[in-house]
Amino acid sequence: MPVQLLSPLFGSPAMDAVWSADATIGAMLAFEAALAAAEADAGVIPPAAAAPIAAACDARLLDGVVLADAAGVAGNTAIPLVKMLTALVAKSDAEAAKWVHYGATSQDAMDTGLVLQLRDAFDLIEADLARAMAAAAKLAKAHRETPMAGRTWLQQALPITFGLKVAGTLDALMRHAERIGEARPRVLALQFGGAAGTLASLGGKGPDVARLLADRLGLTLPDAPWHGQRDRVLEAASLFAGIVATSAKAARDIALMMQTEIGEVLEPAAPGRGGSSTMPHKRNPALSAIILGAAGLAPQLLAAVAAGGSGEHERFAGGWQSEWLALPELARLTGGVVARLVELLEGLEVKPERMRANLAATGGLLMAEAVQMALAPTLGRLVAHDRIEAACRKAVVEGRALLDVLAEDGEITRHAPREKLAELLDPASYLGASATFVDRVLAHYEGQR
DSSP: OHHHHHHHHHHHHHHHHHHHHHHHHHHHHHHHHHHHHHHTTTTSHHHHHHHHHHHHHHHHGGGGHHHHHHHHHHHSSSSHHHHHHHHHHHHOOOOOTTTTTOOOOHHHHHHHHHHHHHHHHHHHHHHHHHHHHHHHHHHHTTTTTTTEEEETTTEEEEEHHHHHHHHHHHHHHHHHHHHHHHHHHHBBBBBOOTTTSSSSGGGGGGGHHHHHHHHHHHHHHHOOOOOOOOHHOOOOOOOOOOOOOHHHHHHHHHHHHHTTTTOOOOOOOOTTOOOSSSSSTTTOOHHHHHHHHHHHHHHHHHHHHHHHGGOOTTSSSSSHHEEEEHHHHEEEEEHHHHHHHHHHHTTTTEEEHHHHHHHHHTTTTGGHHHHHHHHHHHHHHHHHHHHHHHHHHHHHHHHHOOOHHHHHOOHHHHHHHHHHHHHTTTTGOTTTHHHHHHHHHHHHHHHHH
């Protein structure tokens, strides 16, 4: 399939493994084994039944192809899984087989299995976020005072530092890491409600079983089953989409800065990467392109999860099912994106000399605001703005340096002689609080670590 062919591009081996068929089956079986143990501890099922059930809860003992075919008929994966598990248990202990999946429903196994997979996904993403943040912090520190052109609407605006640009990425990544930590107790919660969310099948022991089950699985015990409320799933999807968006912001800037005429950074080189099938000289932003490709899909996958939250009554027809496709794919893409971001930031080649050259490309126009602000206290802001704007237009029309045009205006030189104008037009003199902001972000990063 094309998706399998492209998986190495858009995924990562570790994250693909989290959402593999075996892992999905294994997560549901982990629920079933823990359920039997919890029910045995609570006196709901015979204690002797728990061990045979746990022994059969091994994904290697189930045929995933047969399970998938059966799911196509049954309408979900849990129904045939429970049948296959019951048959396995019966081979070793017919009495224990009577107690498989006792008092539970398909959604309990599937949603709790999903939560277990989300926990593994969070672990992987947090580890890669830590690497990406470390790389961004290193770049921000190294280029704290490296001036470059800040750009708005794709045009040069004012000078900034490359350290400030990277610090912005680091700052956002830290917030994502914080969000994952804050979301864990909410999102990683047991789903166990039985047929309609009352656990009536377990009599008065339902809450006790739920508590024991949550403890065994290391999950939060919710106040009530959440099968009909999908905000936990949506929160996870939103986290993934946000991480992709921030990564894509960094990737887009890097791709733009890699343009031949700009040349301010280069993606890390590797044999066979970023080349062209016909142009030997090309060094394309291949890593950035993969991140941006994933970012084009993430909003639609998030929207699918969000739309599924408005389902009917206690179990949905369609909305829940769309999550089965959208959320794992979104998590898989996120894992691939963060892995690519790590590679991108750790190996990024920065070209300060090209940044300096680009700062000079407009002949001083980039620094027009600096001159305006210096003259505003004496001329007034609006008068200074209009006079500098006229000088900028003249410089562009005549193809001259802004300094030369300004120096011809007697009203301007009366307040700022040519030497002063030259100082004002130096990009390094107009970096504002760039270094302070970089230091603040780095201090926050060190404190968070």
